Amino acid sequence: MARHGGQLLVESLVALGAKKSFGVPGESYLAVLDALHDTKGKLDFVLCRNEGGAAFMAAAYGKLTGIPGICLVTRGPGVTNASIGIHTAMQDSCPMLVFVGQVGTDMRGREAFQEIDYRAMFGSVAKWAVEIDDVDRIPEILARAWKTATTGRPGPVVIALPEDMLTSATDVAPLRGPAAYPEPEPAAQALAQAREMLAGAARPLIIYGGCNWTAQGSAALQSFAEASDIPVVSVFRYQDQYDNFSPTFCGEAGVGMVASVKKLIVEADVILAVNNRFGENSTDGYTLLDVPLPKQRLIHVHGSDLELGKVYQPELGIQAGPNAFAKALAAAPVSGDWAAWRAEGRAAFEAGFDLGDLPSPVDMGKVTAHLRDILPDDVILTNGAGNFTVWPNKFFKFGPDARLLAPQSGAMGYGVPAAVAAKLAHPDRAVVCFAGDGDFQMNCQELATAAQAGAQPIILILNNGIYGTIRAHQERHYPARVSGTEMVNPDFVALAKAYGFHAEHVATTDAFAAAFDRALASNTGAVLDLDISPEALTPRVTLSQMRDAALKAKENA
Structure with a gap:
């Protein structure tokens, strides 16, 4: 035809x-x-x-x-x-x-x-x-x-x-369907060598990444890690591909990497890296492992041979798909004297959720704790780029059914479109987007797309009137010389209502829970404009503290 x-x-x-x-x-x-x-x-x-x-x-x-x-x-x-x-x-x-x-x-x-x-x-x-x-x-x-x-x-x-x-x-006929390309399986000899290296370790560590995990593959990796009692760390923004409630999960290697995760990577003597590319953010600027020959014995598993040896030369490189490799690995766990090593990593991860009061009308530490308690197990969180991403990325625990859509590229404006796409893919699931006020304005026009497509998520705007990440760097390097990082914002509530969304301004921490309940109950999607102080730029260091420390350092230089 x-x-x-x-x-x-x-x-x-x-x-x-x-x-x-x-x-x-x-x-x-x-x-x-x-x-x-x-x-x-x-x-x-x-x-x-x-x-x-x-x-x-x-x-x-x-x-x-x-x-x-x-x-x-x-x-x-x-x-x-x-x-x-x-x-x-x-x-x-x-x-x-x-x-x-x-x-x-x-x-x-x-x-x-x-x-x-x-x-x-x-x-x-x-x-x-x-x-x-x-x-x-x-x-x-x-x-x-x-x-x-x-x-x-x-x-x-x-x-x-x-x-x-x-x-x-x-008159050429269209395609009939996709060809089947099963994941490459690990060679038996390579699998045996990987087990031998892990079994001979004093401080083994598993690092994983990539988006092409299946539920079965992730469960198989978890089964091996738990049976072997080996700590597990995700690369930047892929913590959702492993059950964070597992006692083996010890955190994320990414922007703002905590000291305990750096310690795990630096002090590990054998690292099993599965499906991850070794990016700048997951290696702390390529400093946690020496380039090109790490001190740690490295096993790198990836479906693409182009990723093996691209930055770090592994002692053992295995071309295999993540799910096929994890399934094969789980068939025979290893054992060793590293229980305290894993427990220390897990304890540090758990301790990272402890926060004091933040100097802000809306305290995001308390807001995120509330969301951890009430959001469904299969929630999908999205975010773009900015200091605000610490809340969905570092202060939320992803179970096996929850997902995180966040850009490894650090692109502002990703969160809102990603939330719309998630709602189209899974209309019956809760989708919550975290957006800074600057980040939101990169793609806020896609609220019209959401309304027209009937795919309205809940969007939390963390409104502090500044480009937070850039301001943090500015205060550290050029303290008290603010230039180009302060914003005059529109009325986000009026803007969201113009697109047909339920919208509210949330002025205090105590008002958040009820406002979020109303957002969940809305069938039009919702935008909550949260009043955040610029002082609460990070969970543990205020803007003024950053400035004072930088000024003092300059005086002493």
Whole structure:
């Protein structure tokens, strides 16, 4: 049957298993929009308000579901807006397909209207960037793109679609479904060597990361760790992939890494690293392990051979999928004299939740403690970037059914779109977004997307009138010289109500619980504007203390 390129693309995406697409319309891919007219209920198009928000939604959807998030944007300005989400998906190692309209093949290379060479632009940002020049090759290239996005180290693929290619007719059949690519299994010899190294350790440690865990894989890793009594640490913003209530879980290696986690990494003599890439934030600027040869004996397990030895040379590198490896490992636990080592790490993690009163009208320590008590076990938390992220990232315990959507790239504005995507993927689950006042304003227009799509989360705005992370660095390096970090904000309650959300201003800690109950009861989504003092910039050090310490250091220099 003859069909145009847009129809062939969309029918193939449906066959592959795509359910949601996120985007902003553009004339460069009208043929795709035309095809999406016929797939409502199978492959829906979620109309977004900015391509950056659309790309964040697609990235978060891929991270949450394991199915590539689909992002549709127009050429030039459209895809440059979307580039923030592409970069985030790459650093998060989550599956995503970005389809971008392109100038016609007869105009390419002339710097035509909105023309960009996408292979050059995204060659170092995405996992793969490709352009489809021949309509008959859509199924071939799409199958490769889907496989590339989902296997090895998952990541984003950018696919440019010339306008004339999309409107060309073809009788090529669409894809019938996705090919099966089982995770690579660990070699028996490598598995035996890994067990031998762990069994011979005095202070073993497991570090894990990545978004492509299954519930069974995470449970298998937990089973091995508990049976072997080995402490476990997550990399930056992946603590939700392991049960934090397990006595083996000892915290997160990420921004603001606590001393007890650093101690575990530095003092470990054998480290089993599963499915993580060794990023800057999870190694404290590559200082906790020596580059390229760590003092710790390192076993690195990853589905992509490109991650093995990329920064650190392991004593044993194993190319295997995380779930396949964890299942095989759990079959035979190890034992050793390290119970006190694990217990010390766990005790430090638990002690980290103890906080005194914070100097703020709304005390986020008490708010987060309340949320830990009342939120359902399968809650999904989201956040963007800023000092406020310490609350969902360091002061919440994720059980096996809870999820965290947070960007390893440190991108502001991710939390709101991620919450919308989460609510679309799981409309019956509670979704709570933590957003700073600066972070919220990066993508607050996506409240309109949420309202139109019927996917309204609860959003907590931690409103302190400053760009908190930058202000903290400013006070440490240039104390008492405030420049460019103070904000005059709009009326967030009025803004949220204009988008049809339930909204309240919360002025005190005591008022939060009732306000949050009303937010949960609302069927329109909710925005709570929390009155936070700039002094309460971190859980344990005030803004004034930062400034005073920096001034004193300068005086003594």
